[in-house]
Amino acid sequence: MVGASHGFALVAPASRGLGLAFAQKLLTKTELPVVATARNDCAEVRDRILNGNNMPSNAERRLRLLKVDVKDESTISSMADIIRRDYPDTPLRLALTVPGILHIEKSPSQIDAASALESFQVNALGPLLLMKHLSQFLPAKSAPEFQRTSKTEADGESQLELPSHAVYAMMAARVGSVSDNSSGGWYSYRASKASVFQLAKTFDLYLRSKSGKRALAVALHPGTVRTDFTQDFWKGREMLDPLDSAERLLEFIIGMSPDVEGGRGKCWDWKGEEVYP
Ligand SMILES: NC(=O)c1ccc[n+]([C@@H]2O[C@H](COP(=O)([O-])OP(=O)(O)OC[C@H]3O[C@@H](n4cnc5c(N)ncnc54)[C@H](OP(=O)(O)O)[C@@H]3O)[C@@H](O)[C@H]2O)c1
Numbered sequence: 001m002v003g004a005s006h007g008f009a010l011v012a013p014a015s016r017g018l019g020l021a022f023a024q025k026l027l028t029k030t031e032l033p034v035v036a037t038a039r040n041d042c043a044e045v046r047d048r049i050l051n052g053n054n055m056p057s058n059a060e061r062r063l064r065l066l067k068v069d070v071k072d073e074s075t076i077s078s079m080a081d082i083i084r085r086d087y088p089d090t091p092l093r094l095a096l097t098v099p100g101i102l103h104i105e106k107s108p109s110q111i112d113a114a115s116a117l118e119s120f121q122v123n124a125l126g127p128l129l130l131m132k133h134l135s136q137f138l139p140a141k142s143a144p145e146f147q148r149t150s151k152t153e154a155d156g157e158s159q160l161e162l163p164s165h166a167v168y169a170m171m172a173a174r175v176g177s178v179s180d181n182s183s184g185g186w187y188s189y190r191a192s193k194a195s196v197f198q199l200a201k202t203f204d205l206y207l208r209s210k211s212g213k214r215a216l217a218v219a220l221h222p223g224t225v226r227t228d229f230t231q232d233f234w235k236g237r238e239m240l241d242p243l244d245s246a247e248r249l250l251e252f253i254i255g256m257s258p259d260v261e262g263g264r265g266k267c268w269d270w271k272g273e274e275v276y277p
Contacts, residue, residue, distance in 0.1 A: 001062050002031045007093025007139075007146055007166065008083075012037040012068055012130055015045045017227030018171065019098045021246035024052035027059045028157045029250070030149070032093060035083060037068035039075075056155040070099045070126030071118075080133040091166060092137035093146055094254070098171040099126040102189045102229065116188035123192035124199075127170045131203055138166050141212040160250060165258045166215035168203070169249070172196035172267050172275070174221045179276045197267050197277040204265030213258040219267035220249055221275045245270050 014023035014036035023036045027049070038045040042065040050059055064086070066079045101122045103115035139146075145164035152159050174180055176193025200219035207215045224230060226239040248270040256262050267275040 004090040008033040009094040010035045021242035039069035091139045097130045119188040124195040139214040168217040172219040201265040216264035221269040223270040
């Protein structure tokens with residue numbers, strides 16, 4: 001495992017689907033310590049992550065599971081307390097916040113207030129509160145650059161070429177784009193995910209002044225991915241494998257320039273194409 005100055009990576013949550021895939025990719029394709037969260041069964045989720053293919057021998061030592069339910073802010077602040085205590089002087093280098101739920105509403109009459117509120121709590125307030133408690137770990141303008149890493153092979157996996165700045169990514173969804181909305185429906189999911197575009201932009205503006213070129217924020221769209229989330233639509237549809245989507249997104253975000261023209265603050269899909277708000 002690398003020293004504190006190399007930073008740590010974080011995936012919240014990592015219990016299944018894309019979060020699980022991101023945690024596995026970070027363990028196999030970087031040397032960073034990885035903090036992963038789950039709202040239940042941390043021991044089981046830990047095993048699930050470590051059961052991935054090509055896990056290096058140090059993966060167990062590098063992986064830390066912390067219990068977080070984004071509907072309960074106290075669990076998020078406890079996570080931050082533990083990180084401050086157990087990873088002293090270790091900046092957050094790569095963060096992926098991906099909580100998401102979908103309550104399907106095809107017409108306005110199907111909207112249920114409690115379900116819609118839950119969608120906003122998980123999909124919009126979730127990333128907002130994670131950002132609130134994690135922003136303290138991102139490097140300040142005056143912080144030294146991270147040492148770039150090179151694309152060497154380790155345990156049969158080519159390593160990610162990590163840049164000298166930090167990247168904070170939040171999972172949005174193309175369905176949250178107002179300009180892309182041509183089919184309607186899914187009111188609360190669309191509206192809650194639309195807010196992630198705004199959160200990424202607003203947080204990035206904060207980082208431009210606090211961190212300069214040492215950190216940037218982006219929103220992401222993973223493509224249509226074969227996870228529990230999409231299982232009602234699996235039949236007859238081509239979908240991305242979560243590990244492929246996670247790898248494409250990681251490759252893209254670590255390749256982004258921290259310059260304003262480099263696309264920071266915007267939403268990008270797994271192919272590296274912009275998703276307009
Ligand atoms: N799959 C796609 O095609 C697709 C497309 C566009 C965007 N997305 C977005 O990508 C993200 C990941 O989706 P996925 O496909 O991996 O879905 P998934 O397999 O259904 O995973 C959803 C994740 O959200 C977590 N979650 C739900 N409620 C939570 C809460 N209160 N606190 C903390 N975590 C909570 C789940 O944890 P538990 O295991 O504890 O339930 C699970 O880890 C979501 O934000 C989704 O909107 C997915």
